[in-house]
């Protein structure tokens with residue numbers, strides 16, 4: 707079977723485990739060739755470190771994309787995360803048709819904020835640009851804050867409220883993406899999980915797992931990377947989500963055991979073997995069918 711190739715468009719934070727430094731190992735463990743297009747180069751991520759460096763790569767991205775296009779390089783998936791500027795969104799959108807292989811999958815993780823607040827480099831113009839960028843995506847994976855921003859509905863916490871969630875999903879449906887998985891939803895006191903809405907089938911379901919109290923940075927990046935890894939290997943959405951929630955829960959468990967020295971990101975490395983095994987078994991199952 708031909709190996710799948712993904713283009714991961716997100717920053718490189720040298721230290722801190724998020725974005726491309728998560729996408730590369732997670733997707734590679736799932737037997738996916740992972741090509742990166744860095745949006746910015748930072749010394750660390752911005753969640754809890756002081757005086758981090760930030761190099762915007764908007765112009766360089768354009769040059770890299772032009773080179774890829776000249777080579778007619780095609781991708782089975784385009785996976786986007788943290789961008790360095792709104793201009794990058796428009797540029798990547800304009801290159802998108804020339805980058806996709808036939809039947810290619812577009813995953814937009816609309817990284818913009820958390821806990822009701824935008825990350826420091828973003829503003830309302832960026833939110834508008836991100837709404838536009840979601841058009842045509844096969845899947846978007848916002849957290850509750852980002853889902854509210856996309857739907858233009860005031861944020862009122864991460865707790866699940868059926869009426870509010872319906873309104874948010876209704877708002878998101880207008881963006882023109884096929885499916886949304888809203889992450890970090892608090893179901894009751896002790897559970898956290900996702901709400902998945904398939905807009906073409908008009909169906910929703912939820913999945914949850916026991917909640918950790920630790921404020922763990924980069925969890926969304928590990929989640930989106932693992933979900934894409936399963937989906938690209940032929941797992942159906944519900945099964946892919948179940949396995950992804952299990953993967954992330956195990957990584958959180960490992961991190962919590964060492965939280966003092968590992969407060970900045972998820973200790974996911976020990977879970978990669980399970981992901982590889984899941985993918986390997988799936989490949990064997992498919993050859994037997």
Ligand code: PXL
Pocket residue numbers: 717719724725748750751752753788817825923924925926927
């Ligand atoms: O996890 C999202 C993310 C990615 N990249 C950088 C970040 C953040 C969140 O704060 O700072 C640089």
